[in-house]
Amino acid sequence: MALITAEEIFEICRAEMPLVLDLGLEIQDIGEGTCRLRQPYREAFVRPGGTISGPTMMGVADCAMWIAVMSVVGKAEMAVTTSLNINFLKRPKPVALIVECRVLKAGKRLAYGEVSLFSEGEEDEGPVAHVTSTYSLPPR
Template identity: 50%
Template sequence: MGSSTGPRPRGEECVSRITKEEVAELTQRELPWAIWMGVAVEEIGNGHCRVHMPHKEENLRPGGTVSGPAMMGLADYSLYVAVLSSIGRVELAVTSQLSINFLRKPRPGDIIADCRMIKVGRRLAYGEVFLYSEGREADGPVAHVTGTYAIPEDRGV
């Protein structure tokens, strides 16, 4: 698999290798923390996704802003979904690096993650996530996240 930078390809190469329904089933079965957070995949395509995290009082920190750990969890989940959209249902793909830059205070409320893979290879996948306060996307991202996923040699589940 090559790089996913540049213009999006047309046709079959744009189709996700996992459906929203398969992601929901996998999340329900294997990722209870994501269920608790209420994350939901809004859009998915090959190497990219948009994920929604609803407002929860438990995700706020003093000062009324969405906590860093909640945003980091959303970003990590989004990267996992984007990796699977690129390589298929390889459930044992794992985070090997995750870095976040907090850019501005998010408004209390829902957070949107726009994720895209930058490079997907045989063993590693690298991508980025922009996090936005829902309805305030024009203000710019509240955080920028980059991450690397390790892909197991044996891609069976």
């Protein structure tokens, strides 16, 4: 069972991180160490060439990892990214992104996980990007 709810995530964002709310992320599911998000399509996320921009995908992946980490350790607003590595696998369509994240290991000080991003409606065709990320956890 997840140690944080979608409503608690949005409460933290309203109070501390309004930029996350500006992205318009939709939380579809939160499990223990997992989350699934939907990033609605916006013209502002498209780069020249008609594809979703890398910074958009990186930001969404980072948000997903933050949520998945808190689903394991509970409210930890001060959990911070220490590394994020992204591999762009294929050109995303100019549509919404589906984001699936899972924490692979959560220790006392660090959490490590992976995020896969898909063009909505094309999830069966494989991810458009794959991310690995490490988070530093605050003392509990």
